[in-house]
Amino acid sequence: MPGGNLTIIGLCVAGGLLVILGVAGMVRKAKRAFKNSLLGQIYSGVKQEVREGKVGPEDFNMSQEMATPKSVSDLSSALIPRISKDFPDLSLSQMQSAAQAVLVKSLDLLTDMTFGNNGDTIDRIQKQLPECGIGVTRSLSEDLWHKVQGARAENKSLIYRDIIVHKGGINAYERTASTVEITFQYSLQCLQYQERNGKFISGNRATPTQTRYNVKVVNILDAERFQSEDIKGVGFTCPHCGAPVQHLGSDVCPYCGTAIKTVDMRIWLVNKLIEI
Known part of the structure; x- marks a missing residue:
């Protein structure tokens, strides 16, 4: 029955081809579904960045330390009663939010002002940081500006992307005869790396x-005592225009005319950002 055997063989081959085609179709369908899914879109985006050289193998060396948010030393429960006793009208929650905003804005400014060397000056720092809801010292503005200048001199871009603040709290409270300093500590994550002329040189993309960062906020109690102490380079800015204010007792800004509230010579200003 040679003819019958050939028929059976032909049917088997045809059936096998149909199975193969069916499996291939299912694979194509699964690939399309994956491509259209969120995970597939993320994969496609990373693949594109690898192809364009924006992400390399060195960026995927993920350690447990890098994956776990840093803890913060939050002493709020112990320090809030002391601070509230000294400053009963002070909103610590509002100050903590404003100090956090200054931290995030400072990192954004470092990115914007070093990426492409756009010609911005310290004036942009002095104008935009006080918009976060709290004043800043001249010293802080100059520290950020020096980082910008240093990066520009080396044709480097300091990149801080996708910043997320995990938690924050009051870390320290110190008082002298002329100043009060509240230190807020924040745990954050971001994509942090450096480029030179558009090419990756360090960090992780x-x-x-x-x-973690400590953000130090100072309060001026006595201008004369403060200025007589060995604290150099600390200046003050108008909360409206960001211009430097030379005299703490001034009632109005000499540049824009905005009224400056200096009750009992008390001015709260973000003075330092310290990565720890």
């Missing part, structure tokens, strides 16, 4: 860096 795919795995978030976990870090």
